[in-house]
Amino acid sequence: MGKEKKRVESITPRDEDFGRWYTDVVIQAALVDYSSVKGCLILRPNGWGIWERIQHVLDGMLKATSHQNVAMPMFIPESLLEREKDHVEGFAPEVAWVTHGGDEELEERLCVRPTSETLFCEHYAKIVQSYRDLPILYNQWVSVVRWEKSTRPFLRTREFYWQEGHTVHATEEDAMEETLRMLDVYTDFCENYLAMPVIRGQKTDKEKFAGAQKTYTIEAQMHDGKALQSGTSHYFGDGFARAFGIQYSDKNNELQFAHQTSWGVSTRLIGAIIMVHGDDSGLVLPPKIAPTQIALIPIAFHKEGVLDKAMEVKAQLEKDFTVLMDDSDKMPGWKFAQYEMEGIPLRLELGPRDIESGSCMAVRRDTGEKVSLKLENLNAQVQELLDAIQQNLYDRALALRNERIYEVHDYESFVETVENKPGFILAPWCDDQACEDKIKEDTGATSRCIPFDKTLEEGAKCVCCGKEAKHMVYWGKAY
């Protein structure tokens, strides 16, 4: 060849610079584009398509658990936002304000919702009268705005899309049950659709949601070992109900305050998918959430019969899968690289040789493995491959995460582990925020959660101060 090496679009190797790799993938897989407002992204078809899949699947799960969708306004009057003290303290520093309508200054400024508790609560105060009205199980799919100082695509943007569920219940027990049920739904969704293992647990008081009594979380480990809070479910008790006057008459005709929950996941999940599954060739999408599951590439399709056969195969596949057939005149090699970049789980190549032998070539995105499939009964074979990919992505992520959980019991090892071993640390804690603060100060790691499935050993001491421990806690650096 001897020619100068051609310049091709490429991405930074993942293990060389994870941050750069991430932004390269986000841009080159055509998920987003930047807009002229900092932290407000354009979600392109590839990116929005993933969100549509997330919405579709998760919305089904929410409906199946009796939730109803609503739409609240985008604006919150300042006085309404201020109704619950902890809540406003938590959010005030990062809300965007609308001060004018046309040329005229508003009597009262309006914030663009950073979250919609106050709007739901104002409404609930009106519609809740009797125990017969409860529970109320509402959800909305909207975008919210938080004026973040530093932003990163999907992980931290000023406007982001999410779903926020807001429910009202008669009793503490009912509300707590709902809080944990939704954590289960999120767990199921992340593990079975996103192929992303999560650790479930409770947030410490320091990390809980502004205005919540208890916050539960699912925490995922990214490929670089850092944690990503991937979904939260909050138990409010009757705090908001008291602030907003949400009361009902019980069976004995006595007025009671209602008990509430809220819970949400956001487009941040797209960031999680990228950082859990992606590799040096770009995005890797789990088949169950991929907007396009199969890239069908006809080879040498100017030759007699190839394109016809490809159309036929496409029609067959589309009975069960989403298929992209690329019959543009780009080179096959270009198409291979492009659809790998975009994370399409399975590629099927169909050329004259395949047609001759009644087969096609399948290439797995997760492993790069090539197998020849018979065209006869193709869909069943493809389904099998997609299932295997889905399972492999999960198994792979789980194995890597489990390898990178380190249990430590003394502070020296704790500091040494945070510094040298990316991943999560499991260590006992005394329940004093001073220790959380010190750990963050010294190492940059924060408490991720108090897991449900780890019990404290008899006589365990706080990894930081050495006093008697109250909980086992996962710690780690987080996004």
Add this chain to the structure above:
RNA sequence: CGGGGUGUAGCUCAGGUGGUAGAGCGCUUGUUUCGGGAACAAGAGGCCGCAAGUUCAAGUCUUGUCACUCCGACCA
């Protein structure tokens, strides 16, 4: 919000000491190609991020501002 870096063609970038804008890739058209990012030919494409200032003259110098990006602090 603190520290570093960067804004010139769609993308990546080059444009000493100020003198009116370039390359590669991409794009368009045509021909040949097609099993891992094709070749040739002919084209199109730029208020040099934005705003002030210095100057006869600013991509180039000054100041401001906005955005992106990396590293911290803060938050989903």
